[in-house]
Amino acid sequence: MPEKAPFPVQAFRPILVCIIGMLAVSCVFMTQAIFLELAQSLQVEETRARLSFSFTSLFYGLSFLLVGPIADRVHQPRMAFGGAVFLALAVLAASFVHDFQLFLVLMAAVGMGASAIPASMFPYMVHTAPPERMGAFVGMLLAFATIGVIVGRLVVGLMTSWWGWEVAFRVMAGIVLACGICVLAFLPKPEMELPADGSGFFRLLLKPFQLMAQPKIITLLFTGFLLFFGFMGMVTFLTYRLAQPPFFYTAREIGLVSLAGLTSLLGAPLSGAFSQKFGWYKVAVFGVSLCLISLQLMGWTASLTPVVIGILMVFLGVYGAQPSIFLEISQSVPIDSTGCASSMYILFCIGGGSMAATLLGPVWNAWGWTGVTLACTASLTASLAMAALAHRRRSAR
Template sequence: MTASPGASRNSAPSAVPYIERGTPEFWRASLALLFAGYATFSLLYCVQPLLPAFSETFGVSPAQSSLSLSFTTAALAIAIFVAGFVSEGWSRRGMMTASLCASSLLTLATAFVPHWHQLLVLRTLQGIALGGVPAVAMAWLAEEMHPEGLGLSMGLYVGGTAIGGMAGRVITGIVTDLFGWRAAVAVIGVLGLASMFAFRSLLPPSRHFVPKSGLGFAHHRAALLRHFARPGLPMLFAMGFVLMGSFVTLYNYIGYRLIAPPYHMSQAAIGAIFLVYLTGVVASPWSGRMADTFGRGRVLITSLALMLTGVVLTLFAPLAAIAAGIACLTIGFFAGHAVASGWVGRLAREAKGQAAALYLLSYYLGSSVMGSIGGHFWTAAGWAGVAGLVIVLLVVGLALALKLRARERAGAA
């Protein structure tokens, strides 16, 4: 059952029906946000397979090269936090559209910069521009989707990010081998613009959200404190740091390992390994449905255990073991992120955009902080150092997941 677009203007929010799973509007909204997720992750992570190329072109170290991603994710983390506040007074769809457009244009500009520091400035601005998508998308889903279909819809959105992450890396690797990294970045920017137009045409108007004016600092501060006082939410915020920090750290430095002896892999071949991102397209909606059916804590624990298994597999020398390890880590990451992000929307009783922003602030800080720290572990101890760092982080995450599961079983989360 659906309502007319003007329903929210004439009806109390509680009287306006949610978008139910399986309806045409559900699939339109899910496809729109899949495009948004694709664009966000492809624009954000297209430079990840290019880190060795940046080291060669600009004469920078692996840790310095990783700043092209870490600066972007750090800026994105801050921008998401701000967006969580201001989004309560802006159109959800308008904010996401403007964000996708600006970040796509900045990506195109990045393809033409001659100097390293100029590239870092543009990548930082891109992180700021992208801030209007992730938290707002999560809030839109939590507000508009029927609770029984929220897990699936959130999983489909996260699946879009998996497609974006895969396409950004694979397309970049192939085009770089053929025409150079500048052409590869330009292609990603053009595809981002196309995704923005598709998103804009597909997403239905909000029905359970009306922009609010006059919300001052006192209102936002009170809502912020209530989120941290809400049992379970702080642990989910920390879970975002663990999941993304582990995932990005491994992906940042696996290219350095595979391009060196004894593997001597090309950029295109390394990019092909990222086809395992396609497993995330399946894992995200599947885990969302499993969480709706069997409990979020149980699926989250399984996801983290799978990530740990994957990291251990990458310690072995055969390329098949490394590829299997990357696949396990990828499946576990996307499954865990789909569950944790959907759980935030369910636990937050108000200001869902702000709650989503807090989760994503921690999520992208994990990418920025751990992604850069991993470079020092790579320099000091090689792949064993990187893997050891990720294992420690995932063990912390597993302890958090066990606590969340205990609260869920007690009916408290």
Template structure:
């Protein structure tokens, strides 16, 4: 098994972080372009958001395919194949000239982008010692946030400078470089134990994970947190593109530099999780996310930006804790367990915009914050329930 701090640990972790960076750059490249796409294709803000929503939706659903398949067929080659396919689709997006065509390709891209996130944490669970998993997951999710930042910066700056189609072309070149480095750095699996492809077994594993309250509560926490967090960014772009801010796409893209706080939150979550119960880490992250949401109610731009910095730290701190919790507490079929977590996670991303839209129509951004706090109060309660459940299990084990 790969131990924390070894050369093999850093090589494998770097490969997975680069893969994560590539995946999430592609997922989020359209988000700062939403006002531009709405104008180019003559669609509403909600419809423009579908260029992001359809990708996260198909990504989430496809996790149920790639995760169980990797339990049976292996992990490394599936990650390489799907990353290569996603890069090709990004290239095709740079030539698209219709809104419908963009939605179709973004849906296909979501299917392919699911390959790595469905498998990466399970790969760590197979190959790393338990203490190394906590650290590696935090760094890997930091790669998620860096990818999200970069994709939005590329979309914002290149879109503002050259146009939205050129943003996809630049993204293609970056994706190809990440793919090559990933293939060179990721070691071959040494501890993977394949299982035969048995659809009934796959369904039984999924039912088993969903029936395990230790996992189900973490799924709900991760899914509903992302349900709010990511869609706040979509709605704030329309606030800041309008009067009195009138920010161009390039500056809207820079808003996502606030994700750097999330990178830091993810990186330290593993160390904090070694001293504090992970459900309490989730609760702490959610409370920080609630505080950041309240800060964004200010009309001053610097306080809005500060609010999103706080949001990002809190969200990724909680997310990293929840995802590593799933990896550690799944007793079998780890890839399937991690895939279910990410299914809840990306289903949340895909549906949160629809939930927040009536609040937006009601009171614009103030309404979005009200709707956000209502859901976050629920996830905070769930994290405390998970902590009590953990304590009961520990007490039962000691009895």
């Protein structure tokens, strides 16, 4: 880390980065488990209550186009603190609202505030991690961000069942604010020299598109997009598959089966470390290939055991490949573009997952689980091809 500090403080800093990243993602996904409670409280249909997550995720993704370039120009811990304050205030305000339209506006604000945290903390981790452990640290942050999805759904769902969604929101707001204060207090500014740049605001907005104009960067971004299209498509429609014959599982049983994937998140830090040792391409190919094998296990069987093994393998594969791709993107751009590049990668992954849920709906209706399996297999195969193409291209760094 950039400043000399006692060992406990040095060890605490990367953990703090991971925790606030996890909390940001938790706030994005926290409404998914409480649509019914929101519908009853705000007096709308449950289908309309689902718009709360749609607004949050939409503004979360689009905000990376702005906060990514900004993260390369500001004190990153202060940016994370500002995002945490904005996020906490939006969540807190939402807990007092009883008008659904205003609630949606605040959910959009939640997405915007949440985006500032990973946009600043991912490049911060890259800049401050010991060079020999950068891959492991980035992998750990990616793993915690994924755990945030589960925490948002599970913890907020439990608190809602105990005390109501309003109290659950207020508790989350307090935790986010407290963690933001810790970030400001304990995380020093990274020691890196950025080139003098008098770029104006509109020039700053062009930066993501300038990065996407680089052949290697856009290829790596689409590698992540296609990876998440196949991954999220399979995981999303697995819920419907397990509710059908021959399984007939309840929502609770499906949730327990899906939790098996969490054990594979341990692979993300290891993948980051292996990427530095063996090269990003070998690790990415191994991870995506593991995903392809897992899809065949889940796609062509009517037994629970192969499905559980497939879930374990697909999570291990995705979060084995993702840190390696992320690191290659970070190392393929100038140091003053790391925040923008990492934000674009997050945006492309979110876009891939969202598009899978949308485009595979008609595929499911027309051809069922077989159609989804074939479509996701094609997406992962295309991701492998993109990785191979990126491996051959030179970076602009």
